[in-house]
Amino acid sequence: MIAKRSGRKSILANFGAFSQPKAEASDSFVPKDHSSPSGQPLARVGAGVIGATQRSLAELREERDSLRALVDAGGGSELDPNLIDPSPFPDRLPDDSDTEFEALKKLILDEGQKVPIQVRRHPISEGRYQVVYGHRRWRAALELGIKVRATVLSLSDSELVVAQGIENAARQDLSWIERALFAWRMDAAGIKARDIRAALSIDDPELARLRSVCRALPVDVIETIGRAPRVGRPRWVALASAVSEDPSALARVQRTLSSDKGLLLSSDERFKHALAAVRKPQPQSRDEKEIKGPAGRVVGKATFSSGDIKISIVTEYASAFSNFVEEELPMLMERFFVREGEG
Template structure:
């Protein structure tokens, strides 16, 4: 048996379907059918992204060829965009700018839609379809009020997410958190881990990290931050780690992201502000302030330190001062929480 070619993942093979590569694959398959000789021992299949599933190399190639045939299926249709729904497994967050989308609409308006989108028949709604990939072209056609060219495929949920992965592998521009959300949504829909790994071309440890972040950070918080294309795995994991350890951290993040001025900033900036919000302030050094009467006489002192405030009042004033603080405390707390936005 010949060795697995170059350690390429199944999606890497999906991502480039040129004829020379197809011929090379066929040649490799023919070589596999030759009987092995003592001088050519059987090569081990590497434990890579898909190898971790313990399926044989021939099974992987069979699955790849089957899905490739589905994606490359010929014949297109023109469909009313109103009859099409988005993929049940969204893999995109809104862009910070609509400039690229507006340019796409202008191009389609002037030159027509060159490349069909891929859709499948809706599994439960008769006469409707779901996008496999090509969401932006579908949206553009909808905005322009024209029919969208589409290839209709027969795909199960698992095949749909792998087909989306084919497109994503070709583009390679999903941000890390978009990949995490894609994995989480597939998890929620009961997609097998094997197929999630195939759709994202990742291994088990990376899948565990994607899952961990989305299980810690609520979806509404992630969506409020946005794509954050310059923010990679380490900082998202760091944010999730602090939130998991500090119960108050998530509240600080939500408060930061509720500011309209923050929401108008690019998503990378929104992430930085969210990360800054979860960092605990440095411990305040211990300090003392003298309590003086209107005449300037020192009658006590108040000591401030991290998480601690202590009053010490002279015996002449202590009983009356204690009663005064007790009476004034409810109004003082109300003023404090109003200032903190919790009133």
């Protein structure tokens, strides 16, 4: 029987035995006291999750003990990665570069897989599994053609997303839009709001913001932009609001993202171009001046705006004035560059 600890501890501490501490890039062990080798404590999920889930401390402790028992009973196995499918609730968008993943593959090839992934038995397909977390290590084993070390659990969808979310909170490297998509996919699968809040360690207002962005922006547009790790909530909300308010804005974003140039940019840069595409151009200030003859009669007008000059002359002088400007233009430009100090 596992002793129950005080409810004052964070959710991550309560699920400590369930969440295998790890670092994807280094694939190395972390001491059991949940400290890094340097002695610094690992990132923890805040105690505010308790309020967000709207469940009693007794229920949370009971669920913790249940999941911990499943982990203890699961042990470790070596599985064929071809028998494993990704989580039904994707929480990752592709990286702009495969450099880190290739480094992880090389590390596993040279030193072996030190930290097991966690999988659950597939709820539909007999003999298959689904990743709870450890997708990159699973993918590395798949590409290397080797077996993957795994802890096998029996989890419901709700238990899976809570476990997956706790692991992500420990790493703290999901971008804001990845969190939004994770919440959106859980919503679509019928996961209860309290479990979504627990998985992401968020409150109701933040969940509402995540949902609002995914309602306004089609998933394919978000996936085309990508992780955008440097783009936070305010700019994603601004993009979603602009698309909601202007029916033509989404088409402009899609055209921008489908351009050859757009595909070569980083995800952060693709977001910047998408945001620029939805912003309505500001009307250029224009200054109009009358052109008068010697007797004060208005014979034309000149219109000046940013990078644009237009001169119109009444018909009787138009041809002669055009020839005059053509002849005088070289001298006019010479005077201009002298004044600018470039003559």
